[in-house]
Amino acid sequence: MGAMCEICENRKDLELYIHIPFCIKKCSYCDFLSFPSSAEDREEYVRCLVKEIEQTGIVLNNKDTYQVRSVFIGGGTPSLLSGDQIKNIMQVVQKYFLIKEEVEITMEANPGTLTKKNLSAYKDAGINRLSMGLQSADNSCLYLLGRIHTWEEFLKNYELARKAGFENINIDLMSGLPGQTMSIYKKTLEKVMALRPEHISAYSLILEEGTPFYESEEIHKKIPNEEADREMYQFTKEILAENGYDRYEISNYALKGKECIHNLGYWSGVPYIGFGLGASSYFEGTRFSNERNLEHYKKEPYVPFMMREDYTILSQKDKIEEFMFLGLRKRAGISKKEFRECFHKNIMDVYGEVISKYEKIDLLEWIKNGEMLRLTDAGIDVSDYIFCDFML
Ligand code: SF4
Structure with a gap:
């Protein structure tokens, strides 16, 4: 180990989350903070984000105390940003925070938005892990979910990502979807297994209040019953174990050594700072979140503490x-x-x-x-x- 590593060992770990609240269109089950945008909206948002990161870095002046072990660019659809925009964001992160040499930098990518050009620019910007939201390999399920891509489009993007040199890819999957039978779900898992992604997140659909799915009686009728949902859950565990995926968290599976550092940090109480609209943080024993109104957010990045709200100092009991x-x-x-x-x-x-x-x-x-x-x-x-x- 060199001198730098010895110094780093005295510093506390920190994780960064960066929220990109834009999607091409809203999926029918989604209650995340995301909405459509124009190219100008995205450009302006990145400008604010860069300011917010810079100002937070200056105020915290924390290079002696903290070292960043992971950065997670989530959304929304971060892959709607151009390679240059992601580069801008990463450059300011690197300038104001001390980054560990073996840092994990994840970016969420929606199938259908990746190209050879943006993938290679993301890689140049330092992204070393992609998280792709597939959800299902069945086109009628995808259509019903309101996703913007088909299985074939996902496959094309996945292959492009591999060709661009991404060696650490997560695929998000969902079970308990309206109209999804066990045989449809099995086919999804089999197709995904054949691709050998390094990581898989597998969740059951939750009907969130305020979403079109929650409001639709038709959809409620099509949701598999509890027994079918349990069967899918059991099958997920079995087939992933058979294929060498370790279930290292309730809904997350990884090939050896490919567990998501960022998520593990979250479950282990590692502090994190969130940037961007609505992003939450846990820092020095306090939880807080950013403003959720885009117009307000755009006015405040010069003084980030002005747009942070819901401060909760955790007690020992918490x-x-x-x-x-x-x-x-x-x-x-x-x-x-x-x-x-x-x-x-x-x-x-x-x-x-x-x-x-x-x-x-x-x-x-x-x-x-x-x-x-x-x-x-x-x-x-x-x-x-x-x-x-x-x-x-
Ligand atoms: S792509 Fe993801 S964040 Fe965007 S609307 Fe769909 S589920 Fe929500």
């Missing part, structure tokens, strides 16, 4: 609860030693009763010679229910 909820999502579980170091308490003095209760019925287990506590396979299936019991 921190302990989050340590448990978030940490237990990870397959590796939580460390007894880390709990003691963080909170100066023995985990069994705080949660002894709850832990013993679930241990007895095989929903929680101690591994690594009693050092790590994690959910068992059966425990993961009822994790929401278990987490409620960790409220203090």
